[in-house]
Structures are given as C-alpha cells and as structure tokens.
Amino acid sequence: MSLIRNPRFTSLLNWVSQAIIKPRVSGNPRSFGTQRATLVDAELCGEKWGVRNRNEIRRMAQVAMFDYFYQTRGLQFLVAESMSKNAPVFNDNLLRKLDGCDVVDDDDDDEIVRSITRFLLFHPVNEFEPFLESLGLKPSEFSHLVPCDKMFLNEDAFLLENYHVFWNYGIGREKMGKIFKEAREVFGFETGVLASKIKAYEEDLGFSRLFLSKLIVCSPSILIGSMNVELAKVMEMLKAIGFGVDWVTENLSEELSYDWSCMHRCLSFLRDICVDENELNELIRKRPGLIFEDSGEWTLILAGFETKLGSSRSEHCSLFQKLPQSQSLRKCLMNLRHCFLFLQDIEMEADEISKIFRLHSSWLGVTRLKQTSTLLLNLKGGKRRLCQVIQENPEEMKKWIMGLRVQPLPATSCKVDSKSKKMKTQFLLDLGYKEKSEDMERAHKSFRGKGSELRERxxxxxxxxxxxxxxxxxxxxxxxxxxxxxxxxxxxxxxxxxxxxxxxxxxxxxxxxxxxxxxxxxxxxxxxxxxxxxxxxxxxxxxxxxxxxxxxxxxxxxxxxxxxxxxxxxxxxxxxxxx
Structure with a gap:
C-alpha cells in the first residue's frame, strides 16, 4: 500500500502540519538543516490531539530520530543519542519537512513516534547535518563542510572512529565541532594514526592528559603533519623562565585558536627587550595577554609601530609594563594609531610626534581621542595652535578624549593674521561668494585654514x-x-x-x-x-x-x-x- 494512502500515516502527518507554521521551503530538498523552523504555541496543535506544547513536539521528534539512527541506521548508541538530542535546528526542520502531510488517527505518543520513524525510512536524511550540529557547530558554520557525495555517516570510513578516539580521550562532543572546522582532515586519519599522534605528545613532550586535551581543542592543527616543533619550543622557553604546564592551561582559551610559531616569535622578542629572565617572568606574569592575545601577534605589531616612531627596546619594555592588565593590545594599538593620525592631521613635525609617543604611549594607548574635525571645531583653534599646546604639555590631550566635553582653548593675545584673512576672503570671492554677505560669513567658518593653504589645495x-x-x-x-x-x-x-x-x-x-x-x-x-x-x-x-x-x-x-x-x-x- 502506498505510504501516502495509508490512513494511519496520513493522520500523523496532518497532526504535524497543525503543530508547525507553514513557511515557504526552498533550497536543496536533501539538505534542510540550514533553515530555522518556527514552531507554534500549543493552542495551534488541534483539539483532537489535545494540547501539546513545543517541547512535547520536539521530544517526540527526538525519540523518533533516535529510533531511526540507532535501530534502523545502526549507529552507535552515544552517536545516535547525541544527534537526536543536540541538533535542534535539524530537528525543527525535520518537522517542517512533514508540513502538509497527515498523522495516524490516534492520541498515542508511541504510535506518533513510530509513524515519524516510518516517514524517515522513506525520506532518508543527510546524516552529516545533525552529526555536525551535535558537535556544537551552527548551520552557517558547517554548511560548506557537508560532503556533496555522501549522505550516511558510515560512508566516511574513519569519521566515527576518530570521533570515538577524541571522546575516549576526554574531549566532549561540543568541542569536537571546533576541531572539525579548523582541522577537518584529522577526522579522516586511518585507524590508529590519531591515537599514535596523541600518544607521541604525551611521551615525547611529557604533556598530561588534561593539558593535551585542552591543547588539541585550542590548536587542532598540531595533529596535522609531524610534531609541532614551535609548540615544543614555546613550552621549553616558558619552562625555562618559570612557567609550568598548569599556568599555560589556565591562560589557554578553548574558544580561541593559537599560532605557536607566532607565539614563539613573540616570546623571543620579549626575551630580547628584557634585561634578564626575572624581568621577563614578571612582565609575562603581569600581562599574559602579551603572548596569548592573538598568539602575540598584536604585541609584535605594536612593537613595530613604536619602533617606526623611534622607540628603543627598553622603551618597549617600559610601555608593556605600564599598560593596564585589562587593556587589549589590539585596542591599545588602535588608540595609538588614531592619535598618530590626529597629530599628522594637524601637521605636527615628525620629530615632535616621535617624542610624544616615546614618552606618553602608555596612557595614549588606553584613551581614544575625538575626531580631528570635532577637536578643531570645539577647541576653536587652528592646527598651529593645537601643535603648540600639545608640545608644551602633551597631557592636555587627556581632556580631548571620547566621552568628555571639550572646552575651547583659552584666548591668546596674538592678533589675527590680517594678511591670511585677506587671502582667505579673496579665495572665497573667487569661488563666487559675495563680500560681506551671510554666505560669506558661513563660508569663513566652513573653509578652515589659511588663505594660502586653501588656494594651494x-x-x-x-x-x-x-x-x-x-x-x-x-x-x-x-x-x-x-x-x-x-x-x-x-x-x-x-x-x-x-x-x-x-x-x-x-x-x-x-x-x-x-x-x-x-x-x-x-x-x-x-x-x-x-x-x-x-x-x-x-x-x-x-x-x-x-x-x-x-x-x-x-x-x-x-x-x-x-x-x-x-x-x-x-x-x-x-x-x-x-x-
């Protein structure tokens, strides 16, 4: 008998259609895990089947999915359970896939589950979608990772085998998604390869199981190719200056990824700018972000920026020591760069800019100056005046940061350069403004700068x-x-x-x-x-x-x-x- 003509199955699909909103379905019919279904509240489920809320609907779908993956597809218990319980987007879209069909004329939950399972038998799903979602990945993250030529997990010879290697080693399924996204080839290793690589790190470098499991999540790439030499060098250098594995474990974040080659360059640089190992130990202990924030990349960029402005190695060390522990190095660099552009905008001499940064980078890096145009307008002073004020006392810029109200600079006894004003007036007359008109007055305020400068530009x-x-x-x-x-x-x-x-x-x-x-x-x-x-x-x-x-x-x-x-x-x- 045709499945659609079966009255028991027809009534099941009718019930499901009452339990969900009918959105427009588009895209590949074999891949529906990338669209989010919106379930309706209980009152839309129909009086005939009683009042059922969203959780009940999802629970029955999960039971049906588990029955299908475990009993029918023969997946291992833990994998089937994880795929059915930890793939809510796929679950919701599976229900939406049943939109427009019927359900058995029965209020028995078990019968409903069996009917959904029967539906799956005639409409096989792409098992990689719920599997990858159960690993903690979002549909937008794994859509391009779903194989185009496979639908079933057992078609990938080593995927589940390596999954169990990670699981048995203590790496939770929700962390495996990051590994899959950053080092997909690891899940394709042949039998015994992955386990041997992990064992090599334990035996050759003496890493503990706890540390190595976290390290793999933070840097899955260490399992690709031969042993990561840069990782070994970093750990050796940290150990030499007094930092053990426990300290490294505390400062690693499983949400981030680390480049051990960059971290090694950063550590070597910090060692060069410090007087001795005690100073290096104190610096890194106070600011571990120097090597752990983007693997030390921003430390190197910040040092390069300061070097171009004439800072010495000892001044680099002093800057890193003075920066607040909570200050992001990336944000610090953005603030310094913004200040540099401001000083360039007001046409300060390069030597003066260099002098300011060499002496005041520590507080310039934690403050954000207002835009140049805003400061020129509110301070009511020209570029030359601003340069003079900053050179006399660079800390005046602390009054010009974001969030503070900028007060005009005090009036000076200097008279306005009448020649420059005449040149500016003549320039505006050449543009077509009428002398002594309101438009001319407004133009004098809008066109900032000397008359000679305006003409030159x-x-x-x-x-x-x-x-x-x-x-x-x-x-x-x-x-x-x-x-x-x-x-x-x-x-x-x-x-x-x-x-x-x-x-x-x-x-x-x-x-x-x-x-x-x-x-x-x-x-x-x-x-x-x-x-x-x-x-x-x-x-x-x-x-x-x-x-x-x-x-x-x-x-x-x-x-x-x-x-x-x-x-x-x-x-x-x-x-x-x-x-």
Whole structure:
C-alpha cells in the first residue's frame, strides 16, 4: 500500500502540519538543516490531539530520530543519542519537512513516534547535518563542510572512529565541532594514526592528559603533519623562565585558536627587550595577554609601530609594563594609531610626534581621542595652535578624549593674521561668494585654514585634471576637502582614479568621497574586490554605497556575505595597519 494512502500515516502527518507554521521551503530538498523552523504555541496543535506544547513536539521528534539512527541506521548508541538530542535546528526542520502531510488517527505518543520513524525510512536524511550540529557547530558554520557525495555517516570510513578516539580521550562532543572546522582532515586519519599522534605528545613532550586535551581543542592543527616543533619550543622557553604546564592551561582559551610559531616569535622578542629572565617572568606574569592575545601577534605589531616612531627596546619594555592588565593590545594599538593620525592631521613635525609617543604611549594607548574635525571645531583653534599646546604639555590631550566635553582653548593675545584673512576672503570671492554677505560669513567658518593653504589645495585639484569651475562646485558642496594637506588630496584622487579606475566625473558628482581617509577607501575596496572575485558582490555598485555606510552596515552587507569574509577583513586591517 502506498505510504501516502495509508490512513494511519496520513493522520500523523496532518497532526504535524497543525503543530508547525507553514513557511515557504526552498533550497536543496536533501539538505534542510540550514533553515530555522518556527514552531507554534500549543493552542495551534488541534483539539483532537489535545494540547501539546513545543517541547512535547520536539521530544517526540527526538525519540523518533533516535529510533531511526540507532535501530534502523545502526549507529552507535552515544552517536545516535547525541544527534537526536543536540541538533535542534535539524530537528525543527525535520518537522517542517512533514508540513502538509497527515498523522495516524490516534492520541498515542508511541504510535506518533513510530509513524515519524516510518516517514524517515522513506525520506532518508543527510546524516552529516545533525552529526555536525551535535558537535556544537551552527548551520552557517558547517554548511560548506557537508560532503556533496555522501549522505550516511558510515560512508566516511574513519569519521566515527576518530570521533570515538577524541571522546575516549576526554574531549566532549561540543568541542569536537571546533576541531572539525579548523582541522577537518584529522577526522579522516586511518585507524590508529590519531591515537599514535596523541600518544607521541604525551611521551615525547611529557604533556598530561588534561593539558593535551585542552591543547588539541585550542590548536587542532598540531595533529596535522609531524610534531609541532614551535609548540615544543614555546613550552621549553616558558619552562625555562618559570612557567609550568598548569599556568599555560589556565591562560589557554578553548574558544580561541593559537599560532605557536607566532607565539614563539613573540616570546623571543620579549626575551630580547628584557634585561634578564626575572624581568621577563614578571612582565609575562603581569600581562599574559602579551603572548596569548592573538598568539602575540598584536604585541609584535605594536612593537613595530613604536619602533617606526623611534622607540628603543627598553622603551618597549617600559610601555608593556605600564599598560593596564585589562587593556587589549589590539585596542591599545588602535588608540595609538588614531592619535598618530590626529597629530599628522594637524601637521605636527615628525620629530615632535616621535617624542610624544616615546614618552606618553602608555596612557595614549588606553584613551581614544575625538575626531580631528570635532577637536578643531570645539577647541576653536587652528592646527598651529593645537601643535603648540600639545608640545608644551602633551597631557592636555587627556581632556580631548571620547566621552568628555571639550572646552575651547583659552584666548591668546596674538592678533589675527590680517594678511591670511585677506587671502582667505579673496579665495572665497573667487569661488563666487559675495563680500560681506551671510554666505560669506558661513563660508569663513566652513573653509578652515589659511588663505594660502586653501588656494594651494584648490590648485592641486585643478592640476589633477579638473577644471576650475568644476573644482569650485566641488569645494562648495564639500568644503572639508580643502582642510586636508595637498599630498593627501592627491593620493586619494590617484587611488580612486588610477588604481580603482573611477572616472573624474564620479568624483565631481560625489566630492564627499574625498573627505574619507585613504585607509578607509583601501580597506573597503580591497574587501569589495575580494568579494567580487568570488561572485559575492555586484560590480555595478556606486562609489557612495561602499564608502558612506557605517562600519556595522558594511560588515552586515558585505563582509558577512562570505564564510571567510570576517577573517579576510581582519587580515586586511592588520596588513594596512603595518603599511
């Protein structure tokens, strides 16, 4: 008899259809673990079957799944139980898959479970989906890991065998998902290979079972290839300066992944800048994040940044010692870089910038200055005045950080440079403003800078291929273009026109693009180009669409379009930071 014509099975599927909302189903019919089903409340389950809530519905589906995986498919008890209980997304979508069908005309839960099990017999599911979800992975994380040529777990000869090796070693199933995601080939090792690799670390390096189980979760890649030499070097160096396995265990996080090669470079660097091992021990004990935060990568980048500004090795050590323990090194570097760009924006001399960073990086790294344009507006002082104030007392910048109200600088006895004011007025007259008009007054405030500087920057734009009339319209529409140094304006136009291939007419219609930093342009367009090469971005998008949107919107619309997008975006940030 046809399954659909069976009155008992028909009534079962009818009951399930009453227990769930009917969403539109799309995608591969063999793969439905990537869509979240929304179950309705108990009152929608129908009077005939009594009042059943979501948990009851899910419980019966779990029982049916266990019966199918254990009794029918012959999977081991622990695996079948884990797949049925720890794959809620797959469970919900299994119920949604039954939408529109019927159920037995019976209020017996056991009969309902048996009927769902019978349904699974005629509609086999891709067993890799509930298996990977039961390991703690989200559908978005494992969708690309599901084999295209297999449906059943026993088709993968060594998957479950290596799963049990990890389980018997004390690694919980919810931690195996991270191992599978970062080192998938480990689950394909032939019989005995995985166990022998683990045993080698225990015997050759003397690692305890507790430490090694955590280490495998943190760094699954140590099981790939031969023994990780860099790991052995790091542990040897830490042991030599007084840090044992227990201390390392406390500071490792199973949520993160570690690059032992980078950590070894960081430790070697810290050893070079410290006077002796006692100082190194004290430094690392006080700030373990120096080697554990991104495997010490931000420590090396921060040191490189400070080195370019003229800091010595002893000054590096002093900086690391003064930084608060709770301060993220990545955030510290972002704050320092922001301050550096501010000092560049106000055209401070390179030697003066270097001097400030060498003496004051420890507190500049834990504070975030306001934007340059905001400070120039609120302080009511020009760039030269700000440079003078900072050089006399760099700690004045503590009053200009985010969250504080900035007070104007005290008035000076210096008279306004009448010649500069006349040049600025003449420049504005040339742009088309009428003398002594309200528009002229507003323009004097909008066009910040000396008259000679404004004229010079205007001429730079003309020299890049724009006509004078076009440049007049551009700067009227966005006066902040001329608040930038001439070389910065030129570099932005060259990047957009010569490297990205935008015509000059695009900048004419959207002159505001020139107010954004060159790094923002490079970061977003290199990310956009990366997505475009993978078919994840529309090549016809306007310049404004990419530049103007907020960082959060850019992450949502562009970065997260590809599974590897967030990692690539972070790599781009680090790369541009070092340039």
């Amino acid at each position: 205007f001429n730079v734009l003309v020299s890049l291929g724009f006509t004078e009339e076009v440049v007049k319209d551009m700067v009227k529409a966005c006066p902040s273009i001329l608040t930038q140094a001439s070389d910065i304006i030129e570099s932005k136009v060259n990047y957009l026109v010569n490297e990205l291939g935008y015509p000059l007419s695009t900048l004419v219609t959207f002159p505001t693009c020139l107010k954004y930093t060159l790094q923002r342009m490079k970061l977003r367009y290199e990310m956009f180009s990366w997505l475009q090469a993978r078919g994840k971005a529309d090549p016809k998008l306007a310049l404004s669409t990419i530049l103007v949107c907020s960082d959060k919107f850019f992450d949502t619309r562009f970065v997260n379009r590809h599974p590897d997008g967030p990692k690539h975006f972070e790599d781009l940030k680090k790369l541009l930071l070092c340039q």
